[in-house]
Amino acid sequence: xxxxxxxxxxxxxxxxxxxxxxxxxxxxxxxxxxxxxxxxxxxxxxxxxxxxxxxxxxxxxxxxxxxxxxxxxxxxxxxxxxxxxxxxxxxxxxxxxxxxxxxxxxxxxxxxxxxx
Amino acid sequence: xxxxxxxxxxxxxxxxxxxxxxxxxxxxxxxxxxxxxxxxxxxxxxxxxxxxxxxxxxxxxxxxxxxxxxxxxxxxxxxxxxxxxxxxxxxxxxxxxxxxxxxxxxxxxxxxxx
Numbered sequence: 001x002x003x004x005x006x007x008x009x010x011x012x013x014x015x016x017x018x019x020x021x022x023x024x025x026x027x028x029x030x031x032x033x034x035x036x037x038x039x040x041x042x043x044x045x046x047x048x049x050x051x052x053x054x055x056x057x058x059x060x061x062x063x064x065x066x067x068x069x070x071x072x073x074x075x076x077x078x079x080x081x082x083x084x085x086x087x088x089x090x091x092x093x094x095x096x097x098x099x100x101x102x103x104x105x106x107x108x109x110x111x112x113x114x115x116x
Numbered sequence: 117x118x119x120x121x122x123x124x125x126x127x128x129x130x131x132x133x134x135x136x137x138x139x140x141x142x143x144x145x146x147x148x149x150x151x152x153x154x155x156x157x158x159x160x161x162x163x164x165x166x167x168x169x170x171x172x173x174x175x176x177x178x179x180x181x182x183x184x185x186x187x188x189x190x191x192x193x194x195x196x197x198x199x200x201x202x203x204x205x206x207x208x209x210x211x212x213x214x215x216x217x218x219x220x221x222x223x224x225x226x227x228x229x230x
Contacts, residue, residue: 043206045220
């Protein structure tokens with residue numbers, strides 16, 4: 001398997017613009033996660049899905065952030081409008097489900113977002 | 117709910133020296149434990165995991181960790197580090213409940229000096 005695929009790998013945009021990050025999880029995985037990583041705040045869980053349904057979005061910082069998973073092989077994280085403080089590396093991860101919930105997560109390479 | 121504490125934000129060591137990265141967790145229920153490694157400009161990848169059974173877990177790249185239930189710890193060790201081990205290491209915990217999610221620590225940056 002190719003692993004978790006994220007695009008784009010780098011995104012530079014101006015404040016106020018809409019940004020869409022994309023993720024393709026590992027085939028057959030039941031869970032999909034979106035994380036944000038910054039020097040100041042470390043690794044933060046934004047939202048996660050189980051079988052395409054959002055389960056916990058308590059980490060989404062503001063209404064400017066939204067995430068969708070229209071099918072088992074694709075998810076998007078959208079920021080509209082973007083602000084400089086959104087600059088970070090955004091990771092997507094996926095995992096299988098077992099008898100006791102999710103197993104270990106497999107991370108994508110990340111999207112480095114810079115908002116100027 | 118679970119939480120995890122990585123006591124050291126940075127650990128500098130000399131090449132070929134042993135290293136221990138500390139991790140303590142808090143939970144009212146039984147847990148699964150993980151160590152992930154993040155090399156520069158890459159995503160996190162699983163180093164090792166403890167699900168059940170033997171408390172000494174061996175992972176990739178010569179790393180191992182020991183689950184100590186009485187001390188609620190899961191410290192990561194390597195007897196002899198290499199320059200290529202320079203990375204950030206994250207400890208993570210998850211409760212047994214099917215509704216539990218994985219909670220990550222704040223990370224420990226391991227820097228290897230030649």
